[in-house]
Amino acid sequence: MRALIAAAIGLAAALALVLTVTAIGAPTGETSPEPLLTTVPEHP
Amino acid sequence: MRRKACLVLLAFAVFCAALSPLLRWYAFPRLVKVPADRYQTMVLEAAPATLIDYGTMRAEKVPKITIVQTLKGNVEASEKIEKNDGDSSRDVVVWDGLSYVQGPDGKLVSRIPERYIFDAHSQEPVHARGESVDGDPVEREGIEFKWPFLTEKRDYAYFDAQARVTEPIHYKGTQRFRGLDVYYFEQTIPWTEVPLPKTLPVKGITPQSIAGTGTTRWYTTVRKFWVEPVTGAPVYGEEIHREELRGGTLLGDRDKVTAFSGHVKMREDYIEDTVDLVKSQRVLVLLMTSYLPWGLLVLAALLLALALWLEARSRRPGDPAPATDRDPEPQPANA
Numbered sequence: 001m002r003a004l005i006a007a008a009i010g011l012a013a014a015l016a017l018v019l020t021v022t023a024i025g026a027p028t029g030e031t032s033p034e035p036l037l038t039t040v041p042e043h044p
Numbered sequence: 045m046r047r048k049a050c051l052v053l054l055a056f057a058v059f060c061a062a063l064s065p066l067l068r069w070y071a072f073p074r075l076v077k078v079p080a081d082r083y084q085t086m087v088l089e090a091a092p093a094t095l096i097d098y099g100t101m102r103a104e105k106v107p108k109i110t111i112v113q114t115l116k117g118n119v120e121a122s123e124k125i126e127k128n129d130g131d132s133s134r135d136v137v138v139w140d141g142l143s144y145v146q147g148p149d150g151k152l153v154s155r156i157p158e159r160y161i162f163d164a165h166s167q168e169p170v171h172a173r174g175e176s177v178d179g180d181p182v183e184r185e186g187i188e189f190k191w192p193f194l195t196e197k198r199d200y201a202y203f204d205a206q207a208r209v210t211e212p213i214h215y216k217g218t219q220r221f222r223g224l225d226v227y228y229f230e231q232t233i234p235w236t237e238v239p240l241p242k243t244l245p246v247k248g249i250t251p252q253s254i255a256g257t258g259t260t261r262w263y264t265t266v267r268k269f270w271v272e273p274v275t276g277a278p279v280y281g282e283e284i285h286r287e288e289l290r291g292g293t294l295l296g297d298r299d300k301v302t303a304f305s306g307h308v309k310m311r312e313d314y315i316e317d318t319v320d321l322v323k324s325q326r327v328l329v330l331l332m333t334s335y336l337p338w339g340l341l342v343l344a345a346l347l348l349a350l351a352l353w354l355e356a357r358s359r360r361p362g363d364p365a366p367a368t369d370r371d372p373e374p375q376p377a378n379a
Contacts, residue, residue, distance in 0.1 A: 002051055006052070006054045009058075010059035014059045018063065025074070025075065026077070028081065028122075031117065032081060034083050036140065036144075037112045038112070038152075039112070040150075041085060043313055044313055
């Protein structure tokens, strides 16, 4: 019985971690202030 | 004490075993995406090339044509589309792009702006207001600029912005390119009538004035991409590109004149920069699809083995019986 509880805790922790991280997601950031280029840049 | 350690190890083993598939098949498709705020430039050159002089309407050999391509993620536009879409979980990327072509003297040859809207995870096109090429509304099918993450060895539908058509781009094999295994794709667009660019290099000459003479613009290209399959990012590209003006009174007694002809290739410093970027991003994707899932599975197996070993040791017949909390049995008192 104790082993089952320990396994359930492990499973729940994995689910909680993945669901939380995916719900938070990555920050979207902001549109770059750099322009659409009309001159040839010297380097990348 | 050993019992407790066994249970803790078992819990960690299940945690790792469960995390492994969850990372690969739940987190990866949701977390790995093209960032909405990406800003990227690319320089391509055709040296030498043939270019029309709109003043004389004659084709001329020039030493070099340069194409500056900018892709700029428009975060505000992507958030607006996501809001209007009704599905808040969908990640949309809006790329405002500009292909600016300049001649050897640095003067404008043509400029083609476009807006490309796509799903950040699958790179499937998303149809929304503003999707366009050179100011004309379009509805793309297939991919453009970038392949999906975990690119497969198969043909893809690729959108051609000049002709505004989607044609297959064929997988032609795996090659080694600057330390990376890449998939080589090739697409041929046969001679097709295409619209004249809205911006032409000579004042007074407009697409309408050329069209009024009955002259039409035709285009063919062989497009080649070397794509790193984990990220789906092209690390190198070439295009054998030809354009002609055909018919109409503008050409006098000629049937056609070459408007542009050249073998367009990425500039060397941009190849190096792209390869470096793709190598670093590739590791991040592999972390989610391979390194972490397999690492966690191995760790889970080790933890489980350790838990079982500890449990077996605690039950060995030679070992002293585990202490219990029960009171000792009462002994008969001898008077």
